[in-house]
Amino acid sequence: MxxxxxxxxxxxxxxxxxxxxxxxxxxxxxxxxxxxxxxxxxxxxxAGRLDLGGYRLDTGxxxxxxxxxxxxxxxxxxxxxxxxxxxxxLHPAYRARFADGSHVDVHTDAEAMEAEVRRFAGAAEAAGYRRLRSWLERLYRAQMRRFIDTNFDSPLQLLHPDLARLAALGGFGRLDRHIGRFLTDPRLRRVFSFQSLYAGVAPARALAAYAVIAYMDTVAGVFFPRxxxxxxxxxxxxxxxxxxxxxxxxxxxxxxxxxxxxxxxxxxxxxxxxxxxxxxxxxxxxxxxxxxxxxxxxxxxLRHSPSAVVLHAGTDRTWTGLAHHTLSFGAAWERTFDELTRTGELMSDPSLLITRPTSHDPQLAPPGRHLHYVLAPCPNTTAGPTAGAWHELGPRYRDRLVSELERRGLHGLGDSIEAERLMTPADWTSQGHAAGTPFSVxxxxxxxxxxxxxxxxxxxxxxxxxxxxxxxxxxxxxxxxxxxxxxxxxxGPRVHTHSRRCPERVPSAVPSVKAACDDPS
The missing domain is CATH 3.50.50.60 (FAD/NAD(P)-binding domain)
Structure with missing residues (x-):
C-alpha cells in the first residue's frame, strides 16, 4: 500500500x-x-443539526x-x-407500506423476519428469505475486507481469490434479477433492492454486489443514537x-x-x-x-447519484401506522427509476422514506409534539431541474408531497405542521455538493x-x-x-481493529450486532 x-x-x-x-x-x-x-x-x-423552534433536526x-x-x-x-x-x-428496522394497502415489518432477527414474511407472503417466500439472508451474509464476507475496507493502488488488486468467490455468488449479475432468485413477491423484492438507490443506480442496472447495502440494513441491524x-x-x-x-x-x-x-x-x-x-x-x-x-x-x-428533497416537519400530532423508519412505496417502480436517472423528471408516483425520531427520543421536539423527516428522491441538477429552478419549484413540490402523504393515510398532515424546513437540490448546491446531490458520485x-x-x-x-x-x-x-x-x-498499515465489543445498552440487539462484530472477514 x-x-x-x-x-x-x-x-x-x-x-x-x-x-x-x-x-x-x-x-x-x-x-x-x-x-x-x-x-x-x-x-x-x-450529519448536522438544526434547531427550529424547539425541534432538533438531523440535517443529514x-x-x-x-x-x-x-x-x-x-x-x-x-x-x-x-x-x-x-x-x-430499532425493532422493526423499517416498516414497508405498499400502494395496495399491505405492509411488512422488516426485522433484522432471522426468526422474526421469517415469521413476518410467512405472514405477509406465505411459506415459500419465507423459505426464500432464509436463502436470501444466507446469500447476503456470504456476499458481505466476500466483499468487506478485500473490496470495501481496503486501499486500492491498482485495479490489479482485484485479482484475488475473493474476486472469484464474489463472481461465484453472482455479484456481477444484476441486483433485481438476483433478488428474484430468492423472492418472487414484487413487494418483498423492493424491500431488499431499493437500497441500490443509495449507490445511485437503479436495481435493474445495479450490480448484485451492491446487495451488501441490504445486508447492512436488513441483517446487521439498524440503530438510533439517542x-x-x-x-x-x-x-x-x-x-x-x-x-x-x-x-x-x-x-x-x-x-x-x-x-x-x-x-x-x-x-x-x-x-x-x-x-x-x-x-x-x-x-x-x-x-x-x-x-x-x-x-x-x-x-x-463523473456521474452523480440522484438527489433528494427533504421535508422536516414539526407537528402537533403523529400517526400510529408509522414506525421509526417507514418506507412508503408507490405503485410504480421501474418507471420511477427511469424518471430519477434517465428522463430527469420528478417522481410521478414517489416512493418515500419517512423517519419519526421522536418515536424513540421525545426530547427532540417540544412536549407533546412530534418530528417527521420525509425524504423524496429526485433527479440531480445535471439530469433534472437546475438549482435555480428549485427556488420556485420547491414550495410547489412540498405541497405535492404533503397531499400525497395525506392520501396515503397521514390525514391532516398539512394542518398539523407547526414548524418546517424544506431542503432541495438548491440547498445541496449552495453547500458545495456537485450536481446538487448530497449522495455524491x-x-x-x-x-x-x-x-x-x-x-x-x-x-x-x-x-x-x-x-x-x-x-x-x-x-x-x-x-x-x-x-x-x-x-x-x-x-502506514495497522492491524485491523474491528471492534468485538457490542453495545451493552441494547441487549436485545446483541445477536445482530454480534454477527457483524464477530465477522471474520
Whole structure:
C-alpha cells in the first residue's frame, strides 16, 4: 500500500464530518498531532443539526447501521462508542407500506423476519428469505475486507481469490434479477433492492454486489443514537478533543500553500495560516478540486447519484401506522427509476422514506409534539431541474408531497405542521455538493473500488482524500471506513481493529450486532 512519504507528525484534517472525524481519531491513535479545521460552527458536516423552534433536526442521514465501524474510530484512542452514545436497536428496522394497502415489518432477527414474511407472503417466500439472508451474509464476507475496507493502488488488486468467490455468488449479475432468485413477491423484492438507490443506480442496472447495502440494513441491524444522528459526530469530536486534537470552528479553508509536491500549510478565510506535514481533505470533490487548483483527468466525466428533497416537519400530532423508519412505496417502480436517472423528471408516483425520531427520543421536539423527516428522491441538477429552478419549484413540490402523504393515510398532515424546513437540490448546491446531490458520485462499475476517485492525489505527496466522493463510497458505514483508510495512507498499515465489543445498552440487539462484530472477514 502506498503511503505519504516523509515526516507526517502534524496532520491537518479539513472538515469535521464523519469521515474527517474518523480520520482524526485513527491518526491520533497512531501518535500523530491533529488539527481539524471546519467551516461550520460545530461538527457533523452532512450529519448536522438544526434547531427550529424547539425541534432538533438531523440535517443529514437518519439511518445508522454497522455501529462497530464507528466504534473502531473510538477504540483507536482507547475510547468507546458505547460509552459516549446510547444506541437504541430499532425493532422493526423499517416498516414497508405498499400502494395496495399491505405492509411488512422488516426485522433484522432471522426468526422474526421469517415469521413476518410467512405472514405477509406465505411459506415459500419465507423459505426464500432464509436463502436470501444466507446469500447476503456470504456476499458481505466476500466483499468487506478485500473490496470495501481496503486501499486500492491498482485495479490489479482485484485479482484475488475473493474476486472469484464474489463472481461465484453472482455479484456481477444484476441486483433485481438476483433478488428474484430468492423472492418472487414484487413487494418483498423492493424491500431488499431499493437500497441500490443509495449507490445511485437503479436495481435493474445495479450490480448484485451492491446487495451488501441490504445486508447492512436488513441483517446487521439498524440503530438510533439517542439525541439523533448528530449525537455520533458530536461524540466523535469530543473523543478526538479529549485525545489531543485541536479544532478550529467557523474556519473555512480557502487555500493550500505548496512547496514542490507537498502542501505545507492551509489558509482560512480569516487569514489564519496552519502549517502541516500532511493534509486530509474531506469536502465534496468540487471544493477539493478548487483547493488543489485542478480537476484530475478521467476518460469519462463523473456521474452523480440522484438527489433528494427533504421535508422536516414539526407537528402537533403523529400517526400510529408509522414506525421509526417507514418506507412508503408507490405503485410504480421501474418507471420511477427511469424518471430519477434517465428522463430527469420528478417522481410521478414517489416512493418515500419517512423517519419519526421522536418515536424513540421525545426530547427532540417540544412536549407533546412530534418530528417527521420525509425524504423524496429526485433527479440531480445535471439530469433534472437546475438549482435555480428549485427556488420556485420547491414550495410547489412540498405541497405535492404533503397531499400525497395525506392520501396515503397521514390525514391532516398539512394542518398539523407547526414548524418546517424544506431542503432541495438548491440547498445541496449552495453547500458545495456537485450536481446538487448530497449522495455524491454514483456507484457505477466504472466508479467503484479502484475506479472511484482515489484517496491519494496525483501530483501531491502528502494530500489524502476522505468522504463519500472517494473510496469506498457513499453511506455512513463507508465514509467512516474512508476516514480510516485515509489515516492509513499517512500512518502506514495497522492491524485491523474491528471492534468485538457490542453495545451493552441494547441487549436485545446483541445477536445482530454480534454477527457483524464477530465477522471474520
Amino acid at each position: 502506498k503511503t505519504v512519504p516523509g515526516t507526517t507528525e502534524h496532520v491537518v484534517v479539513v472538515g469535521a464530518g464523519l469521515s474527517g472525524l474518523a480520520a482524526a481519531l485513527h491518526l491520533l491513535g497512531a501518535g500523530r498531532r491533529v488539527t481539524v479545521v471546519e467551516r461550520d460552527a460545530g461538527p457533523g458536516g452532512r 442521514p437518519t439511518v445508522l447501521t454497522m455501529p462497530h465501524l464507528a466504534d473502531e474510530a473510538f477504540a483507536a484512542v482507547g475510547d468507546s462508542l458505547y460509552r459516549r452514545v446510547e444506541l437504541i436497536a 439525541g439523533g444522528m448528530h449525537a455520533l459526530p458530536r461524540a466523535m469530536a469530543d473523543a478526538a478533543e479529549d485525545a489531543g486534537a485541536r479544532f478550529h470552528w467557523s474556519a473555512e479553508v480557502t487555500a493550500l500553500e505548496q512547496s514542490s509536491a507537498r502542501v505545507t500549510a492551509v489558509r482560512t478565510a480569516s487569514g489564519e495560516r496552519i502549517a502541516c506535514d500532511a493534509v486530509v481533505l474531506t469536502p465534496d470533490l468540487p471544493v477539493v478540486h478548487r483547493l488543489l487548483g485542478r480537476e484530475p483527468r478521467r476518460p469519462v466525466r 454514483s456507484h457505477t462499475f466504472a466508479q467503484t473500488g479502484p475506479f472511484r476517485p482515489r484517496n491519494l492525489v496525483r501530483g501531491y505527496d502528502n494530500v489524502v482524500l476522505a468522504g463519500c466522493g472517494t473510496a469506498p463510497g457513499v453511506g455512513v458505514p463507508t465514509v467512516l471506513i474512508s476516514g480510516k483508510l485515509a489515516a492509513a495512507r499517512i500512518t
